[in-house]
Structure formats: C-alpha cells, structure tokens
Amino acid sequence: MEFLRPTTWTDALAAKAEHPSALPIRGGTDVMVELNFDVRRPDVLLDLGGVKELGEWSPSNGSIQLGAGVPYTRIITELGERLPGLALASRTVGSPQIRNRGTVGGNLGSASPAGDAHPPLLASNAVVVAESVRGRREIAIDDYFTGVKKNALAPDELIHSVLLPLATGPQQFSKVGTRNAMVIAVCAFGLALHPRERVVGTGIGSAAPTPVRAPEADAFLSGELPWETRGSLPETVGLEFGRLVAAAASPIDDVRGTAAYRRHALSVLARRTLGWAWHDYQTGAWS
Amino acid sequence: MRVTFTVNGTLQEADDVWEGESLLYVLRERMGLPGSKNACEQGECGSCTVYLDDVPVCSCLVAAGQVQDRDVRTVEGLASGDDLDPVQEAFIEAGAVQCGFCTPGLIVATHELLRRDDDPSDAEIREALAGNLCRCTGYEMIIDAVRLAATRARTGVRQ
Ligand SMILES: Cc1cc2nc3c(=O)[nH]c(=O)nc-3n(C[C@H](O)[C@H](O)[C@H](O)COP(=O)(O)OP(=O)(O)OC[C@H]3O[C@@H](n4cnc5c(N)ncnc54)[C@H](O)[C@@H]3O)c2cc1C
Ligand code: FES
Ligand code: FES
Numbered sequence: 001m002e003f004l005r006p007t008t009w010t011d012a013l014a015a016k017a018e019h020p021s022a023l024p025i026r027g028g029t030d031v032m033v034e035l036n037f038d039v040r041r042p043d044v045l046l047d048l049g050g051v052k053e054l055g056e057w058s059p060s061n062g063s064i065q066l067g068a069g070v071p072y073t074r075i076i077t078e079l080g081e082r083l084p085g086l087a088l089a090s091r092t093v094g095s096p097q098i099r100n101r102g103t104v105g106g107n108l109g110s111a112s113p114a115g116d117a118h119p120p121l122l123a124s125n126a127v128v129v130a131e132s133v134r135g136r137r138e139i140a141i142d143d144y145f146t147g148v149k150k151n152a153l154a155p156d157e158l159i160h161s162v163l164l165p166l167a168t169g170p171q172q173f174s175k176v177g178t179r180n181a182m183v184i185a186v187c188a189f190g191l192a193l194h195p196r197e198r199v200v201g202t203g204i205g206s207a208a209p210t211p212v213r214a215p216e217a218d219a220f221l222s223g224e225l226p227w228e229t230r231g232s233l234p235e236t237v238g239l240e241f242g243r244l245v246a247a248a249a250s251p252i253d254d255v256r257g258t259a260a261y262r263r264h265a266l267s268v269l270a271r272r273t274l275g276w277a278w279h280d281y282q283t284g285a286w287s
Numbered sequence: 288m289r290v291t292f293t294v295n296g297t298l299q300e301a302d303d304v305w306e307g308e309s310l311l312y313v314l315r316e317r318m319g320l321p322g323s324k325n326a327c328e329q330g331e332c333g334s335c336t337v338y339l340d341d342v343p344v345c346s347c348l349v350a351a352g353q354v355q356d357r358d359v360r361t362v363e364g365l366a367s368g369d370d371l372d373p374v375q376e377a378f379i380e381a382g383a384v385q386c387g388f389c390t391p392g393l394i395v396a397t398h399e400l401l402r403r404d405d406d407p408s409d410a411e412i413r414e415a416l417a418g419n420l421c422r423c424t425g426y427e428m429i430i431d432a433v434r435l436a437a438t439r440a441r442t443g444v445r446q
Contacts, residue, residue, distance in 0.1 A: 001306035003288055003352040025350060029330055032348040035307040036328040045306055049353045073342075095418025096396070097345045098330055181417030182331060 002044040009131075012051050012158060017133040020155035022046040026054065026069045027101035029094070030110045054105065054160070062166055065129075068105025068159040075104070083164050085120035085171030085190050092116055092175055095182050105159045108144065111151040111210070118145070118211035119190030119203030120173055127163040132156040138163070145210035169193035170280035172273035175205070176265045178256070186257040189245065189269040193277050195286050198227050202270075207249035207262045214248035217241055217270065230282045238274050242267030292354045294318060295364030304351045311335045311346040314361060322362040322391045326420075333419035336392040337361045343399045345418075362391035365398060374398050374436045381432035385423035393419045397433050405440040407433070 004022065006012040016022060022044035025031040034040040048054055054069030057079065064082055066075070072090035076099070080087040086104070093099050093116050107117040108128060121141050128139040130153055137157070144152050153159070171192040177183030188205035200221045202214045224237045251262035280286075290301045290313065301317045309328070314320045314337070324334035328347045335346045338360035346359075365372040371379075374397050384390050393416060400407060400415040407415065412433050421429060 003306040003350075005352065005355065025353070028348050028350055028353065029345075032309060032350060033329045035350070036309060036347065041307075045350065045352070047350065047353050094330065095333065096415060097333055097336055097343055097418040098348075100342045101344050101348065181414075 001042065004044060004046045005050055006046070006048075007050045007052075009051050009053055009160070012046065012048060013131060013133050013156075015046055016158050017156045019044045019046070024048050024109065024158060027071060027103050027106050029098050029102040030106055048105075048158070057161075059166075060163065063163045064166060066104060066162045066164055068108070068161055069103050072099035072102050072104075082166050083120075083124075083171075084167050085123055085173050085192055086117060086164065088171070088173040089116045089120045089175075089188075089190060092173070092177075092185075098182075104162055108151065108159055108162070109153075111145055111149050113148060113208060113210055114184050114188070114206040115211065116173075116175065116185060116188060116205065119188050119205045120171065120192070121162065121164070121190075122203030122211055122213050123171065123190040123192035123201035124165055124167070125201060126165075128152075128159060129161045129163060130154075130157040131160045132158070136160070142213070148209045167192070169195040169286050170277040170284060172277045172280075174269045174273050176257075176269065184256065187249075187251070187262045187265050187269070189266060189273055191270070191273040191277055193225075193281055193286075195227055195281065198222060198225075200225070202245060202248075204245065204249050204266060206256075207251040207266055209250070212248060212250075214245045214270075217244035217248060220244055221274070225278070232282075233274070233278055238271040239267075241274055242271040245270035288352060290351050290355050292356060293358045294320070295360055301351065306350075306352060308351045309347045310337070310339075310349040310351055310354055310359070313351045314346060314359070320361050320363050324388055324391060326388065330418075331420065332389070332392070333396065334389050334392040336395045336419065338395065338399070343395055362394050365394065372398065373439055374401065374432075377436035377439065378429075378432045381428050381435050383424060383428040383432035389419060389421040389423075393421070393429060397436065400433070401437055401440050405437050407437060 023042035024046045026048045054067045057066045075090045104117045107115040126141045173190045175185040175188035185206040187207045190203040192201040246263040246267040251259040326332045326334045330345045337346045
C-alpha cells in the first residue's frame with residue numbers, strides 16, 4: 001500500500017489523476033473501519049487531511065461553499081444559523097469523537113443511503129462541486145446518488161465542496177434510531193421550507209437504495225401551505241403530507257427495522273417536522 | 288513508512304509503519320503507551336480516545352500517516368509525574384472505575400468537556416460522553432465523577 005500526503009488541492013488532484021484507484025481519506029471514520037476489518041485493501045491511500053482549503057467554508061452568492069473536509073462539529077458551531085437543516089443532522093451523527101472527524105465530503109464519498117447529511121442536502125437543493133485535473137464540475141444533488149453506496153464521481157475526481165443555499169425559511173431534520181447516540185438511522189427525514197419560492201424541499205434517508213426526495217409530497221405541501229397568512233395548518237394537511245412522504249420511500253426489511261415500520265415512522269417524522277417548521281415560520285422572522 | 292509526530296510533548300518517530308495502520312496501534316504497540324484501549328476498532332466504544340491537535344478523536348479511526356507533524360495527547364499525558372489530573376482523581380474518588388477498561392477514554396472525553404465548560408448540566412455531560420461505552424458501572428458513578436471534577440474546577444478546591 002502507498003500513502004500519499006498532498007498538502008495542496010492541486011497536488012491532491014494530480015495524485016488522484018495518477019492513481020485513479022487511490023482511496024481518499026479525510027476524517028477516516030468510514031475508511032478506517034473498513035481497513036481495520038479488512039473489508040478493503042486499497043493499493044493507495046490518498047490522505048486529504050493536509051489539504052487546508054478543504055477545511056474551509058465561505059459565503060458565495062447566497063450560498064455557503066462548504067469545504068468537503070469541514071467536520072460536523074464545526075458545521076454545528078459555525079453554521080447553525082445559516083444551514084440549520086444540515087446542522088441539525090450533523091448533531092445526530094455518531095458521537096463527539098465521530099463528529100470531530102467526520103465530514104460531509106466523506107458522507108458523500110461513502111454515499112450510504114443512511115448518510116445523515118444527505119436528507120438536508122436534498123431538501124435544500126445542494127450542489128456537489130467535483131474537481132479533477134480536467135476541471136470543475138457541478139453536480140446537482142439529485143444526480144449525485146446513483147445506487148447503493150454509489151455516486152456520480154469519475155475515478156479521477158475528488159469532492160472539493162458543497163454549495164448549500166442559505167436558509168431562507170425554517171429547516172428541520174429528524175431521525176429514528178434505536179437509541180439517542182451512535183445509531184445508524186432506521187429512517188431519517190429532512191425538511192426545508194423555501195418561503196420566497198413558496199416551495200417545500202424534502203429528503204428521505206435509510207428508506208430506499210439511495211437518499212431520495214418525495215416530489216409528490218413537496219408539490220402537495222407547496223400548494224397547501226398558507227404562506228401568506230401564516231395561519232394554522234389543518235391536521236389533514238400533515239397527515240396527507242406524511243402519507244405522500246411514506247409513499248415516496250421504497251424501504252426494505254433489515255436488521256434495523258421492517259419496511260412497514262419504516263414507512264410508518266417516515267409518515268410520523270414528516271408530520272412532526274412539518275409541525276415544528278411551520279411553527280418556526282409562524283413565529284420567526286422569515287420573509 | 289516513517290511517521291514523525293509529537294506525543295505528550297515529545298517528538299516521536301515510528302518506523303516501518305504499515306500504511307493502513309491506525310494511530311491506536313502505533314501508540315500501543317510501537318510507542319509503549321497502552322493507556323488508550325483497543326476494544327472495537329470501529330469508533331463505537333471510545334476507549335481509544337486521544338487528543339489530536341487538541342480535539343478528542345477515536346485513535347482507532349485515524350490512519351497513522353495522518354498524524355505526521357501533528358500533536359497527539361493521550362491519557363498518559365494528562366497526569367504530571369505522580370500527580371494525577373483532577374479528572375483522574377475524581378474518577379477514583381467517585382468510584383467511577385471498576386474494570387477500568389473504559390476509563391482512559393472517559394478521562395480524555397471528560398477532560399475536554401471541562402476545558403470547554405466547567406459547569407455542564409447532566410444532559411451536557413451525557414451528550415459529551417455519548418461516544419464512550421462502559422460495560423461495568425452503569426454510568427451513574429461516572430457522571431458523579433464528572434460533577435465532582437467540575438465542582439473542583441470551578442471552585443479550585445481539591446481535598
Ligand atoms: C461509530 C460511528 C458512528 C457513525 N455514525 C454515523 C451517523 O450517525 N450518521 C452518518 O451519516 N454517518 C455515521 N458514521 C459514518 C461516518 O462518520 C460518516 O459517513 C462521515 O461523514 C464520513 O466522513 P469522513 O471524513 O470520516 O470520511 P472518510 O472515512 O475519510 O471517507 C469516507 C468515504 O468518502 C471518500 N472521500 C472522503 N473525502 C472525499 C473527497 N473530498 N472526495 C472524494 N471522496 C472522498 C473516501 O474515499 C471514502 O470512500 C459513523 C461512523 C462511525 C465509525
Ligand atoms: S477502539 Fe476505538 S472506538 Fe473502540
Ligand atoms: S469500568 Fe469496566 S468498562 Fe467501564
């Protein structure tokens with residue numbers, strides 16, 4: 001095995017071009033588990049830990065450009081107001097030790113259907129910025145997940161950052177797990193209200209081969225919400241929203257839960273997060 | 288490969304490190320620092336917790352090569368000589384140690400919590416220690432120990 005330690009992004013891209021089979025590692029919270037248990041034996045490890053710019057974020061045109069290597073802990077402490085959905089999801093990842101190392105870039109790299117960053121990225125229409133020596137490519141989050149633990153990256157590409165529109169309305173995230181800390185989600189749900197556009201964004205985790213949206217639920221709710229009056233929501237709206245979210249999932253039975261349970265839990269998560277988000281909208285300073 | 292990094296204030300060198308090796312392995316097997324425990328090697332138990340550049344991490348999930356030129360502080364680096372760190376003393380006094388396997392990781396996690404906040408609520412204590420499993424104590428005495436260490440950190444009193 002070779003261990004490459006580029007210190008600049010240019011060198012990292014050159015290394016990936018030269019060794020397309022190299023396995024990138026940043027936080028290592030997915031990669032090291034696989035190495036420790038002999039699940040993987042890459043011929044080259046490409047340590048991105050020394051590439052400073054991956055650990056930075058900056059405002060950019062109404063969005064935050066979030067470096068692929070910013071750990072969850074910093075998303076929670078530094079971006080909670082601007083990216084509330086992602087910050088809420090980050091709070092549920094693993095434990096403090098895991099959040100201190102784990103990154104959104106790594107979550108996207110693994111592309112697990114259970115990745116907790118994914119529902120908020122879907123709900124807020126994020127864009128994945130991939131780069132290679134051939135240039136830069138912006139991948140809409142809808143086109144990023146291509147199968148179970150598969151993504152749209154080319155062999156010579158690395159994730160540079162994620163573009164996340166600044167929240168213009170309330171965002172929520174909720175997940176069901178068997179205990180409070182350190183759980184892979186049985187199912188998870190992210191919700192973003194976009195009051196300017198009068199639309200709703202959703203993201204479902206752990207309930208289909210990839211993270212998915214619930215487009216019919218989005219369309220239904222966008223039309224039903226009393227955006228103008230900020231009036232209270234009839235219970236039937238929440239119930240129907242929950243039903244449509246559950247219908248958008250295609251869960252399986254596995255050790256963490258049955259498909260039927262997942263559908264039921266998703267409908268509850270959808271209804272609850274809607275209640276919280278709508279309350280925030282009614283009482284908050286959103287315009 | 289060779290990895291050079293600072294451990295508990297001293298510059299150390301490890302030779303012939305296998306590229307997929309963890310920091311935990313290097314600390315225990317190459318540097319003779321068995322304080323960090325190896326239980327799960329998958330980030331679940333926290334018994335291998337160390338500071339990496341002042342941030343608590345699971346050393347089993349850090350590739351050895353990733354600590355080149357960086358700063359690691361293990362539980363061994365918290366006491367000064369025979370003087371235990373106040374967190375270590377509080378764990379002993381509160382009876383928070385039974386088999387002791389989880390203790391080093393819990394000490395590092397507690398040490399970091401109290402550096403940030405010397406008056407944590409019980410909920411904050413539980414959240415800060417959520418990455419550290421104990422098979423023996425049932426956690427109540429561990430939480431007592433954290434409260435004791437916090438009180439002493441606030442009041443500066445050590446009996
Ligand atoms: C105990 C434990 C609990 C966990 N709990 C959760 C949880 O609750 N929710 C959750 O979502 N995840 C959880 N995880 C999984 C993991 O922490 C996350 O997936 C994390 O986001 C991975 O980030 P990382 O930087 O550590 O990735 P790494 O392990 O460094 O990399 C992960 C993958 O991404 C690739 N990669 C990394 N950076 C890049 C890049 N810039 N460009 C291209 N590819 C890249 C790697 O090659 C690898 O395939 C847990 C893991 C552990 C060990
Ligand atoms: S041995 Fe590292 S977390 Fe268990
Ligand atoms: S005292 Fe035995 S595992 Fe905690």
